[in-house]
């Protein structure tokens with residue numbers, strides 16, 4: 001099937017999500033809550049586009065909009081720009097300390113609206129990617145708590161979590177830099193808990209926290225070998241070469 005995006009013909013399968021099709025064809029659509037590792041969730045709504053089918057246009061959230069019919073898609077027309085600008089200002093009101101959101105407001109020339117009340121000094125836009133990343137690891141150390149304007153992501157009772165392994169995946173996927181993670185040469189601190197870092201016995205690079213390394217080995221049903229991926233591959237190659245007498 002062929003659809004057009006900003007007038008460019010794009011080949012796609014029925015059921016494919018618009019964001020996916022646009023990105024495959026090098027057409028930019030801004031996102032915050034989307035990460036290629038996870039399914040789209042339509043939480044931040046920044047990826048809105050206009051879809052015109054049989055002459056009727058409507059605004060849809062492209063990361064969760066599966067293409068059903070031939071259509072024309074516009075990612076940057078007047079209607080999209082106006083609504084995207086409003087969404088950006090709402091996100092800014094929610095997370096005024098986020099440099100990433102401020103940069104997006106500037107990049108997409110989001111108009112100022114006086115009526116938006118700033119919620120607090122947070123950088124979080126509640127996209128939920130951090131919770132997904134942690135759940136994907138089967139750790140589940142953080143979740144959404146409270147409702148309305150006091151809704152936030154936190155560890156249970158805001159206490160250092162007993163199950164968090166300090167891997168930092170949540171901070172890594174966060175699009176607005178809202179999760180604080182600090183490292184010294186020997187420690188990593190995240191969600192109010194400080195972890196000791198483990199270094200590779202081969203090259204000295206940081207492998208992860210003690211808890212993370214032990215957790216990964218437990219899941220793989222092995223014992224930690226103290227090596228980073230690169231040194232482990234090298235060791236396997238050396239053992240193989242030795243066994244075949246190279």
Ligand code: SF4
Nearest residue numbers: 134164165167168170
């Ligand atoms: S650092 Fe802790 S909360 Fe964040 S993804 Fe890893 S286990 Fe989960």
